[in-house]
Amino acid sequence: MRVISVPHEFNEEELFIDLRASLGCPLFLKCEGFNFAGSVKLKAATEMVESAERDGTITPDSVLVESSSGNLGVALSVIAASRGYRFVCVTDSRCNLATRLMMEALGSTVHVVTDHEAGSSLLAARLEYVKGLCEADDRCVWLSQYTNPANWKAHYRNTAPAIARGFPQLDVLFVGAGTTGTLMGCARYFSDWHRPVKIIAVDSAGSVTFGGAPGRRMIPGLGMSVPPPLLDGSLVDEAVLVDEEDTIRTCRALARRGFLFGGSTGTVVSGATKWLARHPDTGLTAVGIAPDLGERYLDTLYQENWVRALYNDDLTPPPTSPHRPGLGLPLRTT
Structure with a gap:
């Protein structure tokens, strides 16, 4: 047990x-999906938060903020809830509804970016919003999964x-x-x-x-x-x-x-x-x-x-026979 x-x-x-x-x-x-966050991102979330706690970047009144398309947001929501932190996830319109609802159920605030300037990306718009949050409130701590070495160290370890x-x-x-x-x-x-x-x-x-x-x-x-x-x-x-x-x-x-x-x-x-x-x-x-x-x-x-x-297609594979595996997977090989 x-x-x-x-x-x-x-x-x-x-x-x-x-x-x-x-x-x-x-x-x-x-x-990697069998944990309380449902994805491999729980490892990176844990490592990034614990590393920031050790070096004093995160304090008891910190507000964690991060840009995420979904899975890391859920993982950080789990960690923030268990440790008593507020968490703001900045995502975009591609984030699944179930993912957004899950983060909110865990007590997180979810901001969905829907607009971005011509020539830029939704990711760039998300990052700009995160920067604005940090500039407006010095309690905000951006973990920055895109640059944080704790992200890869979690998988090395x-x-x-x-x-x-x-x-x-x-x-x-x-x-x-x-x-x-x-x-x-x-x-x-x-x-x-x-x-x-x-x-x-x-x-x-x-x-x-x-x-x-x-x-x-x-x-x-x-x-x-x-x-x-x-x-x-x-x-x-x-x-x-x-x-x-x-x-x-x-x-x-x-x-x-x-x-x-x-x-x-x-x-x-x-x-x-x-x-x-x-x-x-x-x-x-x-x-x-x-x-x-x-x-x-x-x-x-x-x-x-x-x-x-x-x-413009349902992309449903044809039925497969249990005795002939793989026939329902018409993948290109070139």
Whole structure:
């Protein structure tokens, strides 16, 4: 029996799914959504708050503020509620309704940015609003997930070692790229490890993180509209871009096998599937990190009207046979 006093003391670290049975893909998926925040972001939130408490940046009357597309906002809401801090999350119109309601239920204030200047991004508008909050009230503490080294240190200390323990013969690791905290923490850890591991970053098409052209992105989580300050590209072996249509198809194919995951996870699995199809080495040990679960996406990527309105297609995979896994996942491999 395990007994905890605060929510961040529980995080399921050792759960992996073998996707060969579900998708016919030689990939082990590390599930990071089984905690009270529902995503991998609980680790970064905990590390950033505890680091700021240790150095005195956060005091008992501090008001925590952060820009987030959703999952980190929920994680910080959990931490703030358990520690007695006020928290203001600045998000934008792409944030799922369920995510906003969850943050508010935890006692946080949610400000949704809907307008931005021509030529700028919603992220830039969010950051400007955060800066304005800090200038107006000196109690405000901006944790800045985009620049805070505690973001990647959380994964250097926790996520990557758990993968190494479970897969001592690991060959390739697939990590989604948002702020690149998870990516950099894992990349730095395996760079220091005793054997080589390929680090494959998985990013959303339309993200500029790895030099691509900016484009529309409607699924929150992965991807950036500005180059992420935490990224050290020398630690990444390759980047794979995934169209949002493929993210949705992958999520729905996994759901048809009983695994309801979020958009970030669908992107990672889609990117890993594409990469592994180009490298058909049956001896590879491959792991992907699944950042989130799917309940917060029920009114978006699992909702027919939302999908049809944005992509002119329902993107529903055909039924799969339990004896022929993977047939419901029509992903491009080039």
